[in-house]
Amino acid sequence: MVREWDPLTAPSEEIDSLVNTLNAMLAIDLPDDPPWRTDSFREYLSVTMPGERRIIWIAEESPGEATDDKPGGVGILGQANILLFDTMAVLEVLVHPEARRTGVGRELLTAAVGRAHAEGYATLGVEAIGGTAAATFYEAMGFSCAYQETRMVLDLASVDWPRLGEMAGGVAAGYRIEYHPGGPPEELYESYATAKYLVHSTADLGDLSLRPSSHNADRLKASLATLHMRGMKPYIVLAISEATGEVAGLTEVVVPAQHPERADQYDTVVVPEHRGYGLGRAIKARMLFELRSAEPRLVSVQTWNSAAAEEMLKVNTELGFYPDREWREYEATIADLAASLGV
Ligand SMILES: CC(C)(COP(=O)(O)OP(=O)(O)OC[C@H]1O[C@@H](n2cnc3c(N)ncnc32)[C@H](O)[C@@H]1OP(=O)(O)O)[C@@H](O)C(=O)NCCC(=O)NCCS
Numbered sequence: 272m273v274r275e276w277d278p279l280t281a282p283s284e285e286i287d288s289l290v291n292t293l294n295a296m297l298a299i300d301l302p303d304d305p306p307w308r309t310d311s312f313r314e315y316l317s318v319t320m321p322g323e324r325r326i327i328w329i330a331e332e333s334p335g336e337a338t339d340d341k342p343g344g345v346g347i348l349g350q351a352n353i354l355l356f357d358t359m360a361v362l363e364v365l366v367h368p369e370a371r372r373t374g375v376g377r378e379l380l381t382a383a384v385g386r387a388h389a390e391g392y393a394t395l396g397v398e399a400i401g402g403t404a405a406a407t408f409y410e411a412m413g414f415s416c417a418y419q420e421t422r423m424v425l426d427l428a429s430v431d432w433p434r435l436g437e438m439a440g441g442v443a444a445g446y447r448i449e450y451h452p453g454g455p456p457e458e459l460y461e462s463y464a465t466a467k468y469l470v471h472s473t474a475d476l477g478d479l480s481l482r483p484s485s486h487n488a489d490r491l492k493a494s495l496a497t498l499h500m501r502g503m504k505p506y507i508v509l510a511i512s513e514a515t516g517e518v519a520g521l522t523e524v525v526v527p528a529q530h531p532e533r534a535d536q537y538d539t540v541v542v543p544e545h546r547g548y549g550l551g552r553a554i555k556a557r558m559l560f561e562l563r564s565a566e567p568r569l570v571s572v573q574t575w576n577s578a579a580a581e582e583m584l585k586v587n588t589e590l591g592f593y594p595d596r597e598w599r600e601y602e603a604t605i606a607d608l609a610a611s612l613g614v
Pocket of ligand 1: 364372375407
């Protein structure tokens with residue numbers, strides 16, 4: 272059975288059970304990824320940006336099953352959630368490998384589609400890992416692939432640090448590089464958001480549209496606060512134009528309390544007029560040095576690249592990132608899903 276579930280009030284046994292289910296999924300679908308911890312997991316699920324809501328369902332064999340410590344039991348069979356923001360609803364579905372192909376995924380999807388439909392949303396988006404059951408499942412459910420990119424991973428143990436040092440120092444005159452653990456300084460919020468806006472409004476950076484960016488200072492502030500509340504620590508390296516004091520380039524990496532061994536690269540942008548001066552390479556290289564000393568548990572960093580973002584792909588490869596998995600964005604019209612699932 273499927274029921275709506277609130278991570279803030281759920282018993283800690285259910286939190287543990289959900290993390291176990293997530294790790295069982297990783298062991299099958301992404302066996303090289305570090306397992307998740309329960310650290311800040313409630314906050315990870317419950318905190319959203321202002322104006323957004325996340326609604327969660329869990330699947331159990333029978334009510335309260337997830338809190339039973341029955342030997343051999345899998346506890347929570349699966350989880351689905353939808354993040355509702357202004358333009359669309361974004362879905363995640365996860366089923367324990369031992370409970371797959373029994374209709375749990377379909378049942379969780381039906382609950383999520385029912386709610387998104389009732390709330391008046393038109394489109395449902397979801398990310399799936401290429402070559403796994405998820406891609407087949409979403410296609411069977413009527414989703415189509417709208418976008419594909421490659422996840423790339425860098426192992427810190429394999430980094431050529433002296434070479435990276437050259438890259439970090441290879442910046443043209445007229446720029447300085449700054450490191451800001453926790454977030455950029457408040458006096459640079461406006462300039463930082465403008466740099467993101469200038470790049471995202473004109474180019475396909477290869478970011479999935481399911482991950483909205485912070486294009487103004489208020490949204491940036493809210494986004495940093497949300498990350499901290501979810502247990503995700505942002506690290507920022509900036510290239511500053513010395514002539515104007517403005518942000519010429521920026522790179523963001525987040526280290527989540529849920530898996531501090533694997534960091535996530537967020538945005539990297541260099542404002543068009545400052546391109547060709549080695550800034551992209553220098554800020555990303557400097558970031559790796561800072562992470563190595565600030566986060567002793569960190570083993571690897573992951574980033575996502577579209578084939579279209581050639582320059583970024585080149586920089587990432589020079590730094591030592593290698594292609595790992597295809598990552599797909601699927602979309603479906605909610606009215607069509609509701610009809611086919613009999614909602
Ligand atoms: C995708 C997933 C949710 C499917 O869950 P499930 O409970 O096995 O799905 P269902 O049993 O409801 O399957 C519904 C239909 O999808 C299709 N399907 C699902 N898995 C499939 C597979 N491995 N091979 C072929 N078809 C499949 C089938 O058409 C199936 O119907 P059928 O069994 O009657 O043939 C599950 O495999 C999963 O959790 N994968 C990992 C998801 C993930 O990576 N989440 C995190 C994203 S980072």
